[in-house]
Amino acid sequence: MRISTPQLYSSALDGILKQQQRLSQLNQEMASGRRILSPADDPAGSARVVDLTANIATLDSYDQNASFAVNSLSQESDTLQQVGDLVRQVRTLALQMANGTQNDQTRSNAAAEVGSQLSQLLQLANTRDGNGNYLFAGTVSGTQPFALQSGTPPVSYSGDSGQQALQINATRRIPVADSGQAVFMDIADGNGTFSTAATSGNTGTATIGAGSVLDPQKAATQFTANATTYTITFSSGTTGTSYSVTSGSGASLATVASGTYTPGMSIAIPEAGIQVDFQGDPSNGDTFTVAPSKRQDLFSTLNQLQSALSMPTTSPAQKALFAQQVNHVLTNLDQAENHLLSIQAAAGTRLNESQNTQNANAALRVQFQTVLSSVQDANYPEVITQFNQSQVALEAAQKGFVAIQGLSLFNFLK
């Protein structure tokens, strides 16, 4: 085949230009450390890079959220710990005061102490987080949730039941707070199923205990479903003291149990599957009530203790009433302590979960990062080898060009 002279030059030049282009591309890869300089270099890889980068960015968000969750939950846990300690202090004090050796003076001092514990509790309930938001306000986090008020309950709650949650991985939204309603307000009184009380006009020395549930199913039917309140009435006659348990009033008044009373006995209400224990001697006509458990806030419980400690205790009946009140408060404090412990346990579990998720996220991030790197990063040994090859090829092409341009018949025509 004939080769034309311009063609000889242009094809030699083409070779040089191609090698230079390749060298420039490889040089760019080395300088940027990237294998993919434009989507056209690897279309599928480019989409993968977008996907992986988004995944990593999301994981970074989750990681930040999880740290935030850990902070919030730690703070909640710490605060709940302090509240629990406070409740235990109050309980110890109440136990001391229940002892008959106390006098008016010590009780009055104790009342003052409970008063200061109440304000400490209020302070804890109004704890704020690092951003100045109230920890126990539900979603109304910008407004102080608990405030003293006159009347019952002694402290008002202006928050709601909302619970802030954070996304700590693709599927888990973890609650990072509990509302004040759940922590301080929604505490069952009595023993959790029912609560007992002495009627204020009682003249005897009998006191009623917290009682216990023998048959949870029956108890649930009577107290939860039917909301039955039982009245236990004592009557003293010639044959001694007897009791009768009635439910309802007016036309629906029904006697569900009755018998002879001896101090220290437990009166059973078979219909509700419960029994309540009595101490002391009731007077004729003294009544006690067994009512479905209601919710009582922690502040009210403390307030009740404070007012009980200011009660006169001169007559035996007054002493009995005082003992009855302190008993009641102790029962409620036990409930509160359990309640706080369970909330704290749940918060602790979530704290743990957040930390574990953080670790899992970090592991996943490393994985994504590894894949991303394998997709988009230049393989230096490979690129450098290719660069050297291209360099050799370019030099060869240049030498060839020089050799070709020196070859001409005209050189020999003298």
Add this chain to the structure above:
Amino acid sequence: MVLRRNAWGGNWEWDSMSGISALINSGLGGINAASVALQTTGNNISNVNTEGYNRQSVLQSERAGQFTGAGYLGTGAQIDGIARNYDAYLQNQMWQAYASQSSAGVVNDQLQQLNNVLADPNLGLSSALNGFFGAMQGVANNPAGIPERQALISNAQVLSARFNTLDDHLRSTEQSINTQLKDSVASVNELTRQIADLNQRIFQLQGNAAGQQPNDLLDQRDELIKKLNAQIGITANQQADGQLYLFTGNGQTLVAGSKSFALTTVANAYDQSRLEIAYQPNGGIISGGISGGAIGGLLRFRSDNLDSARNALGRIAVGVGAAVNQQQALGLDLNGALGQPLFSTPNPVVYGSQLNGTPGATLSAVVSDPGKLSASDYVARYDGTNWTVTRASDNAVVLTSASGPLNFDGVSVSVTGSANAGDKFLIEPTRQAAGAIGVQTTDPNGIAAAAPYVSNTGNNTGQVGISTGSVASASGSVNLPAGAFGQNLTITFTSSTSFQVSSGSPATVLATGSYAASGTSLTIPYPAGNAYWRVDLSGAPAVAGDSFTLSKAGVGDNRNILSMAALQTDKNLGNGTMTAGDAYGQLLTEVGTAGQQANIGYQAQSGILTQIQQSQQAVSGVNLDEEAANLMRYQQAYQASARMIQVADTLFQTILSIKGA
């Protein structure tokens, strides 16, 4: 010396004198031939680097012999003509290869630019998307925090600016295509005019020169046709008289003998800002049939790559914008009001054809479901009774309807006025969206981070629980009247199986319902749109007097912003197949693959062109070594012929000396 009969027709005898002159003549012929050949060789050498030059060679033949008694005596050589070393088949192939290579080169250049724009980390969309959704998580962590909210607004602005910038690049590419088309058409017209002119001159000169070809003009014409092919793919038809006829791919005549016909650019029948190629003699638009050359490449890139890239980008903008706005509308901002749209997203663009009758119909479109949008354009055609909507990407008929609104693929088009039969409209659902998206809410308080209601349980004895609530698309078993939304609501059980919903003080009963322990749902309709806030009551027993309240959520609520942040991983585009990030990945893959293919196509076309050029050069190219050899060859022939004359002269002198002695 010639052997001839004597004057009186006697015996054969030698005619020494005429023999000598024949020798001189023959030598002269040789000198002539050699000098023409030398001149041609010189021309070849001079034109070694002339584009489009075809090597010339001398056609040389024997002169007719002279009859003598001894037979026919040769009378030397003569020049018949100067021929181009030319292969019409190869030339035609080369023109076609030029057209293909030029078109592939333009497509490749444009796609590499497009790729570079999308690959640029400072321009790419993914970092902006990640930043935007990341900022939402920041707000979720501290919903009442103004700095976090401000960061979200700023990130939204970055995202919308990124959309705008990307679209701006694509739009300016479209504008530059307009300019390039104009330039190309101008050079096509200039080239065809010159070719027609050359046709005329070649025709004339060929006639004057008794069939000898004007090689230089033929070379020039071939070179002009090559240049024409670099602009637009044409087919050439050689006529017997030496003139060439040139046609476009659709068969429009560009050059017929000495006449040329111009192309022109006209506005698209729908989108006036877009130029199309038209055939000037009849004004018909011929963009669709052009292939090859820069014009073919530009048109192909515009319809195959640029439009779809803009549409795809616009679809992401509409998808993200609409989804975020929709979620905004479901939550409460920091002032306790329902969220206003965060982004302003434009409506689809509808163009009526310039050929539509008057007065016609006016069509206006809105996006009804961003999730169903495709990245295609649509043509709506009215035939007098029915509207037919065709999707441009696959020519599928997506809707046939007698009247508006025309609902298809997430778009709703309303029709006002009465259309004429044959009227056509072009609907571009997402083309302009990426360029027009903006941030509408710039007040940090305006971010709707909170859900509307918080469910609270009263001091109840029953075991009925209430759900925290969620957004539902259908009403529940008890649906509150419109207008209830936004008020604090109280749900009170009036018996174990019935409840009422009231608001205000004194309480106004808004609704009553019966309760089933398996679960009862209560919905509060949002003021706008078919959405409901739904809470579920479940559990037993229910006790009369038990109550629940639904209170307006406070500033610490982050449920709505969590749902908004979840949009990042929601497959809310392409009929539930893609997240916004996926859609961007798909765009990158499409553009990247097209770029890869264009590059391969360009390399392949360049390879083909090089091969054909080699073949053509093998026939027509000048090789200097060859010419050097020829120089020597013809020089020697010249010298030998001159020697012949010298010999004849010596002979003559010899004869003269005999006579004179």
